[in-house]
Amino acid sequence: MKKTIQRFLGALFALGLVACGQASEDGEGGTGGTGGGGGGGGGTQVVDLEVSPLSLVLGIQQERKIEVVAKDADGEKVEVPVFFRSADPEIALVAGDGTVTGRSKGQTRIEIEAGKVGAVVAVTVEGAPARLELPESVKVALGRTFPIDVILEDADGEDLDPAMLEWTSDDPGIAKVEEGEVVAVGWGETVLTARVNELEAFMTVRTLLRFSEIGVARDHTCGLTTVGTVYCWGLAREGRLGFETEEWQVVAPTRAVGNGARFSALTVGSRHACALDDAGRARCWGANDAGQLGAPGESFSDSPKSVPGLLGLVAIASRGEQTCALDADGKAHCWGGPVGPQPTAVEGGPFVELAVGARHACGLAEEGKVFCWGENGLGQLGRSDLGASEEPVEVEGLAPMRAIAAGHDHVCGITEEGSLVHCWGSNSRGELGRGSVGESGEPGQVHNPFAFKFLALGEATSCAVSEGGTYCWGANDTNQVGSDTVDPEILVPTKIASGPWTFQKIYAGSRHTCGVTAQSEAYCWGDNSLGQLGVPSCDEETDICLYPEYLIGQR
Numbered sequence: 001m002k003k004t005i006q007r008f009l010g011a012l013f014a015l016g017l018v019a020c021g022q023a024s025e026d027g028e029g030g031t032g033g034t035g036g037g038g039g040g041g042g043g044t045q046v047v048d049l050e051v052s053p054l055s056l057v058l059g060i061q062q063e064r065k066i067e068v069v070a071k072d073a074d075g076e077k078v079e080v081p082v083f084f085r086s087a088d089p090e091i092a093l094v095a096g097d098g099t100v101t102g103r104s105k106g107q108t109r110i111e112i113e114a115g116k117v118g119a120v121v122a123v124t125v126e127g128a129p130a131r132l133e134l135p136e137s138v139k140v141a142l143g144r145t146f147p148i149d150v151i152l153e154d155a156d157g158e159d160l161d162p163a164m165l166e167w168t169s170d171d172p173g174i175a176k177v178e179e180g181e182v183v184a185v186g187w188g189e190t191v192l193t194a195r196v197n198e199l200e201a202f203m204t205v206r207t208l209l210r211f212s213e214i215g216v217a218r219d220h221t222c223g224l225t226t227v228g229t230v231y232c233w234g235l236a237r238e239g240r241l242g243f244e245t246e247e248w249q250v251v252a253p254t255r256a257v258g259n260g261a262r263f264s265a266l267t268v269g270s271r272h273a274c275a276l277d278d279a280g281r282a283r284c285w286g287a288n289d290a291g292q293l294g295a296p297g298e299s300f301s302d303s304p305k306s307v308p309g310l311l312g313l314v315a316i317a318s319r320g321e322q323t324c325a326l327d328a329d330g331k332a333h334c335w336g337g338p339v340g341p342q343p344t345a346v347e348g349g350p351f352v353e354l355a356v357g358a359r360h361a362c363g364l365a366e367e368g369k370v371f372c373w374g375e376n377g378l379g380q381l382g383r384s385d386l387g388a389s390e391e392p393v394e395v396e397g398l399a400p401m402r403a404i405a406a407g408h409d410h411v412c413g414i415t416e417e418g419s420l421v422h423c424w425g426s427n428s429r430g431e432l433g434r435g436s437v438g439e440s441g442e443p444g445q446v447h448n449p450f451a452f453k454f455l456a457l458g459e460a461t462s463c464a465v466s467e468g469g470t471y472c473w474g475a476n477d478t479n480q481v482g483s484d485t486v487d488p489e490i491l492v493p494t495k496i497a498s499g500p501w502t503f504q505k506i507y508a509g510s511r512h513t514c515g516v517t518a519q520s521e522a523y524c525w526g527d528n529s530l531g532q533l534g535v536p537s538c539d540e541e542t543d544i545c546l547y548p549e550y551l552i553g554q555r
Contacts, residue, residue, distance in 0.1 A: 046070045046078050046115025055122040056110075058092075058102045059129065059164050059196075066098035066121055070114045082114040092123045102126075105154070126161065127154025129196045137204040140175065140184040141520070143226035144210075147181050148203070150194070165194045173260065175205040184208075186229060186260060187253075187553065209253060209553040210520035215268025215318075216458065216509030219530050222273050223253065223551075226520050228262035230275055231255070234532030239302030240271050240286035251531030252552040257285065258304045267356075269318035269336070270510075274325075275304065276316055282307040282325050290321035291341025307335065310343055319406060320358030326351060332363055338374060346373065348392035355406035357425075363392060368400025368416050378409045378426040379441020398422060398443045407431060407457035407508075412446075414464075419451040421464055429460040430491035431474035437489065446473070447492040458508030469495050470503045470515060478511045479546045480526035486546075497547045515548060523548035 050069040058064050070078040084094040088108035093101045100110060102125035110121040133151040140146040150162045167177035171190040176183055182192065184207040192203045209231070213224040220234030220241060231253035232241040241250055242257030263275035263283075272286030272293065283304035284293045294307030310333055315326040322337035330350020335343040338359045348371055351363030360374030360381065371392035372381040382395030399422065401413035410425030410432060423432040424443040430436070433446030450471065452464040460475035471493035472481040479486060482496035501523055503515035512526030512533055524533040529543035534552055538545035 044072050044076075044078050046080055046117050047073050048075075049112065049114055049117050049119045051112065051119045051121060053121070055124075056100055057124045057126065057161055058100065059126050059160065060102045060104065062164060063099055063101050066094075066100060066110060066112070068098060068112055068114060068119075070117070078115065080115040082112065085111045085113075086123075087111060091125050127156060127158060129153070129160055129164070129199050130155040132165075132194060132196065132199040132201045134192075134194060134201040134203040137206065138182060139206050139208055140182050141208045141226075142184050142187060142210045143520075145178075145181040145183050148177070150180075152196070165196050168193045168195070175207055185227065187225070187231075187256070208555065209522075209551065211516055211522040211551075212520060213266050213505070214507040214514040214516060214522055214524075215266050215273055216507045216512060216514055217268045217270050217273075217532075218459070218510035219532055220268070221509070221512070221514065221524065221532050221534060222257075222266060222268050223522060223534075224263060224266040224275070228264065229260055230257040230263055230266055230273075232257060232273065233534045235530045238271055238287040238300040240273065240300075242273065242285045242302065242304065244302045249531050252534050258283070261304065265316055267316045267318040267323065269323060270320050272318070272321070272323075272336075274307075274316055274318060274323050276313055276325075280312040280314065280328075282310055282313055282316055282323070284323070287321075288341075290337050291339070292321050292323065292336040294323075294335045294341065294343055296341040307343060315354060317354045317356040317361075317406075319356045319408060322356055322358065322361070324354050324356045324361050326354055330366075332361070334361060346392065347390075348373075353404060355404040355411055357406040357411065358408040360406070360409075362395075362404055362406060362411055364401055364404045364413070368402065370395040370398055370401055370404055370411075370413060372411065376441070378439055380406075380409055380411060380425045382411065382424040382441060382443050384441045395424065395443060403455055405455045405457045407462065408459045410457065410460075410462075412455055412457055412462055412464075414452055414455055418449075419453060420449060421446045421452050421455065423462065426460070429475040430489045431457070431460045431462050433462060433473045433491070433493055435491045437491065450493060454505050456506045456508045458513065459510040461508045461513065463506040463508045463513060464493070465503055465506050469498075470506055471495050472506075472508070472513065478527040478544050480508065480511055480513045482513060482525045482546075482548060499548060501548055514551075521554055522551040524551060525549060 048071045052067050068082045086094045091106040091108040105127040112119040131153040152160045169176045173186045174188040174190040189206045194201050210226045211223040215222040222232040233250045243255045265276040274284040285304050287300045313325045324334040332346040333343045353364040355362045362372040373392045375388050400416045402416045404413040412423040422443045427440050435447045450466045452466045454465040462474050463472040473490045473493045476490050481490050483494045504518045505516045507514045514524040525545045525548045535549035
């Protein structure tokens with residue numbers, strides 16, 4: 001069809017019927033032409049016509065409008081009458097306002113004159129649609145688009161422009177059509193319908209889960225999808241999955257939290273979870289017996305509740321019953337667990353990142369210094385000369401950091417220079433990665449000098465991602481380290497088992513671990529006794545998946 005239009009335009013140029021230099025193939029923009037004489041607007045001479053589009057392709061009884069702007073020598077708009085004429089009204093008619101209507105299959109031209117300056121628009125009228133076919137079904141990952149392979153022909157078997165199709169979706173919240181492509185809006189399955197004249201065709205669209213973040217607790221897991229929805233699975237008690245259910249466990253992602261509400265960040269504590277919405281509000285769900293929801297009152301909530309008094313938050317982190325968030329000024333606010341139910345501003349800062357433990361927390365300052373506060377019985381503050389501290393104290397003897405993370409009772413960070421991991425705090429299960437077991441409050445480098453780019457800590461398990469692979473160490477009771485080694489404690493960084501995965505991010509919990517690839521595909525491994533992995537059962541006797549398994553809903 002494009003070659004036909006090009007030949008037709010070429011013929012018009014050869015006959016001198018087009019006054020512009022060159023017509024664009026897609027019919028957008030261009031200048032109608034130049035010429036002398038003619039006047040308008042109080043004697044102002046028209047020297048140029050701006051015409052859009054310069055070529056039209058439309059179907060029988062389909063309408064398209066030609067826009068014309070007359071301009072003077074200074075490029076200013078001139079108000080003059082514009083006249084339109086069809087060279088062949090049997091093929092296409094044109095109204096006085098420039099609206100062109102296709103009448104029969106063929107090619108013609110619309111001649112334009114304003115202020116004695118002329119222009120021509122090439123018109124191709126396609127035959128009436130006689131055949132419409134769509135693929136029976138397609139799969140599209142969340143947040144992605146997919147071009148539709150449409151067959152649309154006239155009675156002569158010539159291809160027609162699919163742009164004439166009218167599309168509808170049984171559920172636009174799952175998928176819809178924009179500019180000829182399927183857009184995966186939400187997770188699920190729906191039917192798209194294409195119509196033109198009396199023709200109609202249907203296509204089933206199944207959208208596939210994709211995740212940007214995972215939050216891992218002990219008995220449940222939540223995931224933030226690439227379109228901002230959150231799904232939770234595993235133990236369903238105390239509202240921790242974010243929706244009402246009579247089931248005591250949900251073994252796979254099934255229902256979106258908050259009826260599909262959109263969020264920008266996610267964090268998961270032991271029995272609750274929180275997420276940031278687009279306004280920077282923290283919205284939490286799950287248990288509230290320790291003030292996890294940021295306000296006293298109900299013992300739990302199975303739907304997201306806004307934390308009162310906080311707005312404009314940019315980051316959030318949880319561990320145990322405690323949650324902390326950063327506002328746009330770098331001020332930290334914490335609630336739940338040792339802090340109590342009311343959000344409390346932390347002295348010190350500003351911070352660019354937070355790491356939250358069960359009863360302590362740390363903040364990373366812009367210059368790379370780390371400050372911690374809370375309990376210090378196991379060296380969580382990185383200082384051996386202090387007890388608990390309500391105010392942030394600097395971790396001494398530490399190289400400048402670019403990222404930090406916290407487990408229940410230990411902390412690790414990635415250095416700015418060399419991207420090495422240094423850890424401090426509890427080492428009862430080898431979570432500091434030093435090749436031994438024992439408490440240590442002093443920061444020290446993990447045993448192997450790998451350069452890491454992403455870090456995550458669980459209850460007593462540590463994991464990090466390097467260019468060469470993903471490594472974990474520490475507690476391994478349910479093979480949450482994911483390696484071929486089944487020892488209950490892994491004392492140095494050990495590479496997880498190889499397979500069809502290369503993780504960009506890693507998330508460690510109490511007894512299981514999850515990873516996310518560059519393609520936003522999630523895998524989980526370890527304890528699956530309550531369906532917290534969101535994968536098919538790996539071993540019915542032990543309920544343990546030894547190696548990463550693909551999360552349900554992604555295929």
